[in-house]
Amino acid sequence: xxxxxxxxxxxxxxxxxxxxxxxxxxxxxxxxxxxxxxxxxxxxxxxxxxxxxxxxxxxxxxxxxxxxxxxxxxxxxxxxxxxxxxxxxxxxxxxxxxxxxxxxxxxxxxxxxxxxxxxxxxxxxxxxxxxxxxxxxxxxxxxxxxxxxxxxxxxxxxxxxxxxxx
Amino acid sequence: xxxxxxxxxxxxxxxxxxxxxxxxxxxxxxxxxxxxxxxxxxxxxxxxxxxxxxxxxxxxxxxxxxxxxxxxxxxxxxxxxxxxxxxxxxxxxxxxxxxxxxxxxxxxxxxxxxxxxxxxxxxxxxxxxxxxxxxxxxxxxxxxxxxxxxxxxxxxxxxxxxxxxxxxxxxxxxxxxxxxxxxxxxxxxxxxxxxxxxxxxxxxxxxxxxxxxxxxxxxxxxxxxxxxxxxxxxxxxxxxxxxxxxxxxxxxxxxxxxxxxxxxxxxxxxx
Numbered sequence: 189x190x191x192x193x194x195x196x197x198x199x200x201x202x203x204x205x206x207x208x209x210x211x212x213x214x215x216x217x218x219x220x221x222x223x224x225x226x227x228x229x230x231x232x233x234x235x236x237x238x239x240x241x242x243x244x245x246x247x248x249x250x251x252x253x254x255x256x257x258x259x260x261x262x263x264x265x266x267x268x269x270x271x272x273x274x275x276x277x278x279x280x281x282x283x284x285x286x287x288x289x290x291x292x293x294x295x296x297x298x299x300x301x302x303x304x305x306x307x308x309x310x311x312x313x314x315x316x317x318x319x320x321x322x323x324x325x326x327x328x329x330x331x332x333x334x335x336x337x338x339x340x341x342x343x344x345x346x347x348x349x350x351x352x353x354x
Numbered sequence: 355x356x357x358x359x360x361x362x363x364x365x366x367x368x369x370x371x372x373x374x375x376x377x378x379x380x381x382x383x384x385x386x387x388x389x390x391x392x393x394x395x396x397x398x399x400x401x402x403x404x405x406x407x408x409x410x411x412x413x414x415x416x417x418x419x420x421x422x423x424x425x426x427x428x429x430x431x432x433x434x435x436x437x438x439x440x441x442x443x444x445x446x447x448x449x450x451x452x453x454x455x456x457x458x459x460x461x462x463x464x465x466x467x468x469x470x471x472x473x474x475x476x477x478x479x480x481x482x483x484x485x486x487x488x489x490x491x492x493x494x495x496x497x498x499x500x501x502x503x504x505x506x507x508x509x510x511x512x513x514x515x516x517x518x519x520x521x522x523x524x525x526x527x528x529x530x531x532x533x534x535x536x537x538x539x540x541x542x543x544x545x546x547x548x549x550x551x552x553x554x555x556x557x558x559x560x561x562x563x564x565x566x567x568x569x570x571x572x573x574x575x576x577x578x579x580x581x582x583x584x585x586x587x588x589x590x591x592x593x594x595x596x597x598x599x600x601x602x603x604x605x606x607x608x609x610x611x612x613x614x615x616x617x618x619x620x621x622x623x624x625x
Binding site: 210232244247 | 356361460543
C-alpha cells in the first residue's frame, strides 16, 4: 500500500506515492536521484545522511518520507546553484581541506550550514558541540572545525565557478 | 535497514489519534519524532502493523506557565525544551538535560513525550521526570487521567500509557530551590548514559537515576538522607541503595553501583 506525498526538495516539488516505510534518505537517493546524501551507519549515529528539514538538521535515515510530507527538504545538492558559486561552508571545506575520504562531508556541510544559519560566529566549542552527531572515520575533525570557522569568518565566501577548478 | 511493512495513518488531532488507537488496538503504535521507535522498527524489534503519526498535531507542542507548574505538550521537541526561557527559569534541570539528549539532529526530531513513552531506563529525561516529581496527563477513550511520575514507568520499555491511550502533557512543578545537577557518564559523545543522575535539591529533594534498574528509578534512600541533612558524601554512598542495576556490555553491576555513587557525589558537590 502506498501513501501520497508532496515534498519540496531543493526548491522542487515532488508529488508522488511512496511505501510508508520508505526512509527519507532512500527517497532522496533513489526517487530524487540525489545521491549526495549518504547512508553511513543507518542507525542515526553517524550523521552522513544529515539534511535540512524546514531548515533544521535531521538524520534522514531516521525520518520516514511520509513524515516529511508538505515540508521542505534541503540536501547538499541544494547548497550551491549548478553554476556556482559555492556557499561559504563549501568554500571553507575547500580552503581548509575539510575532507579526506569525503564520505561524511555532505552531512558535515549540512550540519555546518544549520549551525551558521543559527549562529553567525560560533566559538570552536559551539562548532564541536554542534558536530556531536556527525562522525568522520578519517578523524579529520580539526580541519572540519577550521572549515566551518573559515565559513563564519567569510560569510560572502569566494565566488568560484564550479567546474572550472582552481 | 528498512522497517517491515505497515499502514500509515496520520492523525490531525489527539481525538483522531485516540479514535485510530481504538480502531486498531494493539496492532498500532504511535509515532511522534520517531527517534526511539524507528530504530527499533529498522531492527525489526518492533513490527507495528499500523503506525499512527501524531507529528502533525501542533496543539500537542507547547510550553505554558500554569502558575504553580509549567505544562509541556507531549509533542514538544527536545530542542524547544532545551531553548525555552520559561523552562530555563522555572525547571532549569529539564532545559539543561534536554540539551544532552542524543545530538543536535536527534534533538530537532525527538519529542519529550516520545522519549518518556519509550520508557527506556537508559534515557535521560525519565530521570528528570522523577527528580522533578512531574505529573503526566494521559488521554484515552474515557477522557483524561493524571499519573504521577512514580507510577508512570512500570517495566522495561513499559509505561502506564495503555494501548488505547495517548500521553498528551507533562506538568512540571516550578522549582523553588536553588541547586540542581545533571550527571551523565558515557564513553563517547552522543552515547546513552552508562549511568546518570538528575538531582533537584529543595525541601523535598528529588534524585532520578539513569540505567540503574529495569525502569527509570528514584534513589529513595539518598533522597531521604539528603532531606534529613546528612553530609553529601554520606548521601552519595546511598545512590544505589535498594536498586538493581543491570550488567551488560557497557558495565557490570558493581561498576554501575560505583558509578552511581561517584555521579551523585558530583551532582551534590556541583549543585
